[in-house]
Amino acid sequence: MNSSIKALLGTAAVALVAVPASAATLDDVRDAGQLRCGVNTGLPGFASQNDQGEWQGLDVDYCKAIAAAIFEGDDSKVEYTPLSAVQRLPALQNSEIDVLARNTTWTMTRDTTLGLNFVGVNYYDGQGFMVREDLNVTSALQLSGATVCVQSGTTTELNLTDYFRANNMEYNPVVIESQSDVNAAYEQGRCDVLTTDASGLYATRLELANPDEHVILPEVISKEPLGPVVRQGDEQWFSIVKWVHFGLLNAEELGVTQDNVEEMMDSDNPSIRRLLGVDGTFGEDIGLENDWMVNVIEAVGNYGEIFERNVGPDTPLNIQRGMNALWTNGGLHYAPPIR
C-alpha cells in the first residue's frame, strides 16, 4: 500500500473513531438548559396538550424524568417537538431532538440500519382493528374486501399487509400521513376499518363523535414494543436514558413512590439505598448526581405511577396493566439491577 493511501486511510480511521467522542449529548443538553424531546403530535395518554397547553402523558413523563435526572429535579426543562410518524426518525438522526419518546416500535431495521438505539420498552403494545358496531363484525377474519385507513411511516402499514396476505384476504388501503386525517377519514366513512396500535385505538375512539358506536376487534396481530430512542455513537447518553427507564421500573419493584421517596432514603434495604444514591456512585458514574433517581421519582413517580396516572383504569383510556405489569406481577417489565 503506498504511503499516501495509508495516510488517507489513517485519517479516515481517526475521523471515524472521532465521531462518538464528539457526540456529548449530555453537555449539549446542559449548555442548552433544556432537553429536546420528540413526542407525538397528540395521542391522549401518551403525549397530548391540555387546555393550558401543557404536555402530558406516559411518553411525556419520560421526557420529564430524563430532564429531572439532569437538571436536579427540574422537569420543566424540556422543549417538546411534536412529530408525525414520518418525521420522527429523521428528526432524531438530524439532531433536531436529543431523545424520541413517541410510541415508536422497536424493530430490527430501526435499531440496526438507521444509526439509532432503542433504550428499552416503556409500553408493550400490539396492533388491532376498530370498526363501526353496525357493521356487525366480530373478528378481523371477517374483514376481507374492507377499506382500511392506516397511517404512513408506521409498522402498522407493514403488519396490515402481512396479516391480510397471511389470511388470504383482500383489502383496499387508504394510506394517510397525518393521524388526524386518518381519524377524520374513518369518521367520515371513507374506510370501514381503522388500524393502529391498540393503545392508539383506545385513544382515537375517545375522540370520535360517538365512541360507543365503535368496537375494537379481539385480534392483536403484531408485537409493538414501544420505547424511547437515541442516536448511536454516544454511549453516555444511551446509558442515561436507558437507566432512567430501568430506575423507574426498579423504583416500582422496590415500592419507592413519589410520596415516600424522601423517607425511603433512610431505608436499610441495600437495593433502595443504591437506587436513591445513598450508597454507591451510580449517578456520578453516568455523568449525573448520585441522587438522580430521587429527583426523577419526586418529579414523576415510579413506572407504575406513570402508567396509572396517564393510561390506567382511573383514566379515560382505562387500560389494564396486562403485559405492562412488572415481572413480579405476571407482566413483562423486568429491569436489570442497580449494582
Ligand SMILES: N[C@@H](CCC(=O)N[C@@H](CS)C(=O)NCC(=O)O)C(=O)O
Ligand atoms: N408503533 C408504530 C405506530 C406509531 C404511530 O405513529 N402511530 C400513530 C397512530 S396511533 C400515531 O401515533 N400517530 C400520531 C401522529 O402521527 O401524530 C410505529 O412505531 O410505527
